[in-house]
Amino acid sequence: MQFFKAIGRQFTIINKRICARNTFFMALIFLFVIQPGLRAQHSQTIYFIDRLPQSSLLNPAHQHHHNFHLGLPGISSFNVNAETNFLSFSDIIFRHPTQDSLITFLHPDADINDFASGLRKSNDITPGLHLNVFSLGFRAGRSFVSFNISERLSGRASLPGDLIRLGLQGNAQFEGKNADFSNIGIDLNYFREYAFGYSYQFDEKLNLGARAKVLFGKANISFNQTDIGLYTDPDTYNLRLNSEITMNMSLPLTITRNSEGDISDFRFHFDDVGYDPADFVFNTQNRGFALDLGATYRIIEPVMLYASIVDLGFINWKADVYNFSVNGDFEFEGVDLSSAFDDDDDSGVTYDFADSLQSHLSISDTRDSYSRGLPGKIFLGGTYDVTSGINVGLLGRTEIYQGRVRQAVTLSANSNVGRWLSASLSYSMMNNRYDNIGMGLSFRGGGFQLYMLTDNLNTLFIPHQTSNANLWFGLNIVFGNVKIAQALPYR
Numbered sequence: 001m002q003f004f005k006a007i008g009r010q011f012t013i014i015n016k017r018i019c020a021r022n023t024f025f026m027a028l029i030f031l032f033v034i035q036p037g038l039r040a041q042h043s044q045t046i047y048f049i050d051r052l053p054q055s056s057l058l059n060p061a062h063q064h065h066h067n068f069h070l071g072l073p074g075i076s077s078f079n080v081n082a083e084t085n086f087l088s089f090s091d092i093i094f095r096h097p098t099q100d101s102l103i104t105f106l107h108p109d110a111d112i113n114d115f116a117s118g119l120r121k122s123n124d125i126t127p128g129l130h131l132n133v134f135s136l137g138f139r140a141g142r143s144f145v146s147f148n149i150s151e152r153l154s155g156r157a158s159l160p161g162d163l164i165r166l167g168l169q170g171n172a173q174f175e176g177k178n179a180d181f182s183n184i185g186i187d188l189n190y191f192r193e194y195a196f197g198y199s200y201q202f203d204e205k206l207n208l209g210a211r212a213k214v215l216f217g218k219a220n221i222s223f224n225q226t227d228i229g230l231y232t233d234p235d236t237y238n239l240r241l242n243s244e245i246t247m248n249m250s251l252p253l254t255i256t257r258n259s260e261g262d263i264s265d266f267r268f269h270f271d272d273v274g275y276d277p278a279d280f281v282f283n284t285q286n287r288g289f290a291l292d293l294g295a296t297y298r299i300i301e302p303v304m305l306y307a308s309i310v311d312l313g314f315i316n317w318k319a320d321v322y323n324f325s326v327n328g329d330f331e332f333e334g335v336d337l338s339s340a341f342d343d344d345d346d347s348g349v350t351y352d353f354a355d356s357l358q359s360h361l362s363i364s365d366t367r368d369s370y371s372r373g374l375p376g377k378i379f380l381g382g383t384y385d386v387t388s389g390i391n392v393g394l395l396g397r398t399e400i401y402q403g404r405v406r407q408a409v410t411l412s413a414n415s416n417v418g419r420w421l422s423a424s425l426s427y428s429m430m431n432n433r434y435d436n437i438g439m440g441l442s443f444r445g446g447g448f449q450l451y452m453l454t455d456n457l458n459t460l461f462i463p464h465q466t467s468n469a470n471l472w473f474g475l476n477i478v479f480g481n482v483k484i485a486q487a488l489p490y491r
Contacts, residue, residue: 043079043472044410045426045438045453047306048383048393051416052442052451053137053476056146057130058379059308060197061209061294063144066449067480071135071148076477079130081470083431086123086161088467091115112168119161122183129153132474137197139480146197146211154375155188156401166230176234185223189372191288191315192216199294207296217286217315220250222372239332246325248370250317252280255365263365288315290374302385306395311374318369325364375401383414390415397430406431410438410455420444428455431468449476 047058053069054077056062071077094110096103105115130152137146162179171179192215199209227244252269269275290313297305381395392413399406408430415423426438440453452473454460459469 043081043438043440043453043455043470044395044397044408044428044430045412045424045440045455046472047379047381047395047410048391048412048414049422049424049440049442049451049453051422051444052449053135053146053478054451054472054474056137056197056199056209056211056294057148058310059209059294059296059306060211060292061199061207061296061306061308063139063199063201063207065480066478067139068478069135069137069449070477071132071474072477073133074131075475076135077130077132077150077472077474079470079472081128082125083468083470084123084125085432085467086120087118091118116165116168119164121161121180123159123161123164124156126156127153128155133192142201144197144199144209146195148193148195148197150193150195151190152193153188153190155186157187158183158185160184162230171230171232171237171239174230174232175237176232178229178231181228181230182226184228185226186221187223188219188221189217189315189374190219191286192218193290195292197292205298209292209294211292213290213292213313215288215290215313215315216284217250217288217317218280218283219252220248220286220315220317220372222249223247241330241332242328243330244327246323248317248321248323248372250286250319250321252320253322255322263363283319285319286315286317288374289313304383304385304391306379306381306383308379310377310379312376314371314373316369316371321367321369323366323368323370373401375399389417412438424453426455430455433466433468435466436468444478447477447479449478450474451476 046052046055049055050062051065053064053066053071055064091105093102093104095101096107096109098109103110105112130150133149133151135146135148137144160181160183162174163181163184165173166179193213194215195211195213197209197211199207201207224246225244227242229242231240231242232238233240253266254269254272255263256265256267258264269280270277290311292308292310292312294308295306299305376399378398378400379395381393383391383393385391390413393411395410395412397408397410408428410426410428410430412424412426417423420443422440422442424438424440426440428436428438430436435458436455437457438453438455439457440451442449442451444450452471454471456466456468456470459466
């Protein structure tokens, strides 16, 4: 069983360049907090900007003002997003308490307990991307038909608070009890989406819409079960690790085995001579399906209600599939760390540790296909028309994924100025933060519509104090008789 040696080999390479503990933890925290992550959750602010074709991505019942729209690759819609539920930039780099300089939370004059106290049981970063490849929509009487091709990335990385505290403060704090690492995991989806949408205006009050989406998965990493605990003996300070981990992945990689059939190394196909990246980009073996449903209903003249369900679906992963299972108990009595800082020693502490682990843990792998659901979202909201061109809106979002629920609430003021300008100002409570001020602007000139919006303006003005960031912008080609479109009852 050479699985841990294969991983250890990768760490040994890194070990020759960055071996200090402080450097490691700085890199770890920057990975989970500061990375320009991407989140596949659309902006809340766009929901009530109903002149934008992209608003129908959150509610397929929306029929925007234009009779025709066209979105070209790379310019019509680009949505990038990153969120973390535990830290902001100012928790990592901040002003020295007595000197005119900046320090990190690992500085001797910094209080590491302040940093540790901000950690949660599960510290998450949720990355994602929605990039339009092509889109087309047109009105036919009371109906509106649309077609979209999109590249999407969604995911979540979770790091247990106890694991970070163990590295920062040692294991004395866990004397006689278990450190819980069960929340560790990665769930990453990259897929292409072909979406066919249809909405219909039944009368002057009710609109219903649906969008069917055919999905082709490109890459996936998902942890199914992580039951990990680390017990510190109060007398000997020996560490006892118990683990039960199962994970799946669909990635273009090759696993190498030794003569005994155990894993000895792995490499990505991108490094292989003659490998064609098109095999990855245009892979159609990982197929899936998803459905969006939506409705709008005007209960009385100034009040409109909205409801939608988005990304109700799954992907079956069959290509380049690997399933791993790790089970067992392991007691660790310590290792000689002197070789960890020796550039001339190729064995390193990672190999010693791997030898100990592999003799106690059972590692198995298979090549079975598996299914994985998408992070489904439920939107419920309403608007009140203050005047003919201004309304206020309240929107709630619930995301349910792998048994975990995330919620957000947005209050917005929305306005249409003539035929050329739409604007929205929003305030959101999301991701355990209550300082999310957002704005959306849409300009139309001739057959072109330029827009940009965000849920977090504070990211631009006080980036060091924010833990959420998103931006959505693009350029649509739009045509049609605006007067006819404006006759829709809920505009």
